[in-house]
Amino acid sequence: MIAKVILFFKDKDLRNRALYILALLVVYRLFASIPVPGVDLEKIHRFFSANAFFGLLNIFTGGAMRNFSLAMLGLGPYITAIIIMQLLTLIVPSLKEMYYEEGEAGRNKFNQYARIFTVPLAAIQGFGFLNLLRSQGVYLPSSPFVIFQDVCLITAGAVFLMWLGELITEKNLGNGVSLLIFAGIVASWPQSFWNSMISYSQEKLPAYIGFLIMALAVVLGIVIINEAERRIPVVYAKRVRGMRMYGGVSSYLPIRVNQAGVIPIIFALSVVLFPQFLGQVLKSFDNAFLEKLSSFLISFTTNPWLYGFTYFTLVFLFTYFYTLVTFDPKEIAQNLQRNGGFIPGIRPGENTTIFLKKIIYRTTFVGGIFLGLVAILPLLSRSLTGESYLSIGGTGILIVVAVVLEIVAQIKGQLALREYQ
DSSP states (O other): OHHHHHHHHHOHHHHHHHHHHHHHHHHHHHHTTOBOTTOOHHHHHHHHHHOHHHHHHHHHTTTTTTTTBTTTTTTHHHHHHHHHHHHHTTTOHHHHHHHHTSHHHHHHHHHHHHHHHHHHHHHHHHHHHHHHHHHTTSOOOSSHHHHHHHHHHHHHHHHHHHHHHHHHHTTTSSOHHHHHHHHHHHHTHHHHHHHHHHTOOGGGHHHHHHHHHHHHHHHHHHHHHHHOEEEEEEEEOOEEETTEEEOOOEEEEEEETTTTTTHHHHHHHHHHTHHHHHHHHHTTSOOHHHHHHHHHHHHHHHOHHHHHHHHHHHHHHHHHHHHHHHOOHHHHHHHHHHTTEEOTTSOTTHHHHHHHHHHHHHHHHHHHHHHHHHHTHHHHHHHHHOOSSSOOOHHHHHHHHHHHHHHHHHHHHHHHHHHHO
16 A cells, blocks of 8 residues: 555656645635625534534535634535436436436536536525525625625635536546535534544543544444445456457446435535524514414424434435436346347346346345434434544545545556556
């Protein structure tokens, strides 16, 4: 491993790529610290400290949302646009053909549509967020023009981050979107570490040791599950074209245990915390019924057992949903049949589709349980250690570990290519 690191830094091209990406991440962190002009940051800080929903979203933006910065929306609009576009492939045949059948050119065109779709989504999300803060008395614009100006600034910030992500991706040392989210999560760790050090006392030593052991076990489990896959053997029949023979080779079809990644957690999080979001909005109305409804909705997220069970169930269900959206057994079976491939002991066509469905249902069950446990990990760690600041953010760790593994894999690929040359 050390030899690989030395070889990486000896290669001028790879070293320059890494420094370029590092410079872009520094630009991102500086941009995330520039606040929108004319706001009371003290009020906004108090609001985020008292609101669990926005406090959690703030972690993924690296504190940009709490600072009311130009990058407060983070990469949320871009990710939402991509997810919506992928879901549209289920009901729009032309989009499905573009994404799955037109190769690299089709995917580039698909991504371009997602970029364009990001702009109105960012404007809508920015306007809704500013309206919510205004209803809570946190954001007090002097005129509608100020709101329009701030929406334009926030939208431009989201587009700028999308552009930074594209620049990072072009260097082939990791996905730009993932790296920016990774940087935002890691940026919040020093403050959390400092808070835990301030609160340290000799009586709390067992809780700290238990927290450290749990954190290491979680990282190990995430690495194992994230890298686990079921390999289905595939054999390609021999075909003669002209004077040459093709095929006759054996390969395998990898089906990952965590096929859906972290997307189901993001979906479930938006659903399970929506009652609190709605409760905060209804709280601003002067009506007895709406006040009772607001108290009921807010109490939903304050009950850890009900909240944890609902969150776990939603993550599990969304894991199946998103896996079936991104992995179509029928499409895979048809592609194998077109290329002369078959699974030993399974007839091509419908039988292959049924077989792949059984495999994906079984692996997704394990992946769904795993993601559900990762999602409720902060509740579990907080209940075991008894300290609110000693909570393991399972989603954040999952993203960080996945990004690190992706970067390591891409670096190994680049080094292998240079060794081959």
